[in-house]
Amino acid sequence: MSKDSYLSPFSLATSDVLKEMLDINIDGSETASEGDLFVSQGFIVVVGFTGGWKGRFFLDMSSETAIQMASLLTGDDYDSVGDEDVIMSGAELANIISGNAITDINNSQPGLNIRLTPPSVFAGDGISMFNVRLSSSSALMQTNIGTIKINVAVEGGK
Amino acid sequence: MDVKHINAFVSGLLNVSNMLGINDIKRTGLAKNESLKTDNDVNIIIGLVGDLRGNVVLSLQEATACNIASKMMGGVPVEQFDLMPKSALCEMANMIAGNSVSNLEQAGSLVDITPPTLVNGRNMISMISQVETIIVQFAASEGTIAINISLE
DSSP: OOHHHHHHHHHHHHHHHHHHHHOOOOOEEEEEEEOSEEEOSSEEEEEEEESSSOEEEEEEEOHHHHHHHHHHHHSOOOSOTTSHHHHHHHHHHHHHHHHHHHHHHHHHSTTOOOEEOOOEEEEEEEEEEEOTTOOEEEEEEEETTEEEEEEEEETTOO | OOHHHHHHHHHHHHHHHHHTTOTTOEEEEEEEOOOSBOOOSEEEEEEEEESSOEEEEEEEOHHHHHHHHHHHTTTOOOOSOSHHHHHHHHHHHHHHHHHHHHHHHHTTOOEEEOOOEEEEEEEEEEEOOSSOOEEEEEEETTEEEEEEEEEO
16 A cells, blocks of 8 residues: 555545634645654644554644634634643544544445544644654645644555 | 553553663652643653553653663663664653553453654643543653553
């Protein structure tokens, strides 16, 4: 299986969820291959999965984008990415996106039985993510609230 | 959260540390996580799925991580936290999770783990799960290590 076929269910779920929940349109999207090091824009949500596919999903954006996204979700204004609502909004969004993607994959490929871990969120300066021997692919999506990046790595994925 | 689940991870960490030659490691504290801020710039996440669902995060400072990596590689000095110590720390986290999961299995819970992801950065805010997180602290001559356990 190519790396893109791991990524595409997540890309699809991301654009669907952004559109349906937040009315955000993707103005342009490009995919990129990454090595085992992934540099975050400042706010990153990690969701792991096991079963027929073993790996993890990242939802990554800048702190400003995370704050705006939380405002769109809740209708409140926030001034810091450290606000619990901002963190929770990011976690929930990544949870919904990966949930939709995994449901799609499990439905189209019966027997994989992939299951998700709860989301964890990290925000800060100069954040980089590292996986041993897991190469990954990203999709960069341009939106009116900033660049939203997703990244998927699957063990044994080529 | 059940204490026998916490103990599975505590003994997992102690077993693996001893295996790697970190012999003077001691448990120094247990706390509930009250704040989103973390002073530790190295965090390694491993997800748990199965009878238990959640995340376990090994959390430490870069200097401690370098000391441990050096110990794991037979004393070769490690000054920079580059790919080599990062791999070593991921491997250690993987061993701890594997060891803990086999402890859990003996206690009657079947759990599968995700591959480790290492997060490295400054002035970090972290939320490991939307549920309560228990932090168990350890100290060794290499520095202090915390294991954050969050189970749904």
